[in-house]
Amino acid sequence: MGYEIEAKAPVEDASIIESRVRQSGGELIGEKTQVDIYLSHPCRDMRGADEALRLRLEGGKCVVTFKGARMKGNLKSREELEFSVGEWEKALEVFSRLGFKVAARVCKVRREYRLLGASVAIDRVEGLGDFVEIEAPRTGTEMERSALVESVATMIGVDKSRLTTKSYVELLESRSSESSDSM
């Protein structure tokens, strides 16, 4: 059972952040396009329970992830259970036949760096803009891991106050409700 500890922040100029990551010794792991499909449960308010079921498509591969409720704390910390799937279209069809519905899609191009053991992702999110997401490694105490995320943020010039534990789905939804408010 794994727990992720992470936080993200919107950035105006991704290239500035990225060069700071490099200057701080960040090592490029790779660039990938990720399509995340979030499913709603046929009879349970996963949203209300702060749970999520996601199919992530990346480089022809698919991983299904169940995310548990976020725990209290400054940073996002939640249980993650995942398994890989061979034929994602079939998996999506099976979930659909079981009554799960596509609730949201998030498409992004992610450039991932390794910095002080943390994963630093420069994300270009469709319909949302550029973000940096910092995720602690899976080892160490929760306090150490949270402290590392904040240290990395400071190191690359991201103010702690800008960090959010919201998911891209939530950010996309609040953006769409803002734009309908202003209409």
Place this chain on the structure above:
Amino acid sequence: MGYEIEAKAPVEDASIIESRVRQSGGELIGEKTQVDIYLSHPCRDMRGADEALRLRLEGGKCVVTFKGARMKGNLKSREELEFSVGEWEKALEVFSRLGFKVAARVCKVRREYRLLGASVAIDRVEGLGDFVEIEAPRTGTEMERSALVESVATMIGVDKSRLTTKSYVELLESRSSESSDSM
């Protein structure tokens, strides 16, 4: 989307059937141990709808299958949707977190033959005994495929009247209700 057409019959002496399969030109594909885990839906009577969700473990691999309702006809004909899974324990845990429960387990050793294009399986089912299961290939019309299953049955000396479209889960359940009746 695939439809399976198959039928099975209990056999008293599997070795007699197996030698008839060989004499008829059956080619041994292999022997394998299969553990099938059937899950119940958190809010839907899949049983009542004649649907099933199964995780099949075989040789370290796992396939998840959704089976649609059996269609009318002499032989079992039902929709099957399936995908392979990398980490079955995690998949089972994710389904459990989504409210699916283990409804039944079927363990069997299967010796599979190919005969006239059909799959002929000699199954030793834990708690149930020996069976032969004949499944039509995925090509041809439904009528042709059904006729092939019946021809193969006749060829290996299995009387048509003994063929059943019941699943091993159903057979195990009717056996356990019989044994509690006789107590």
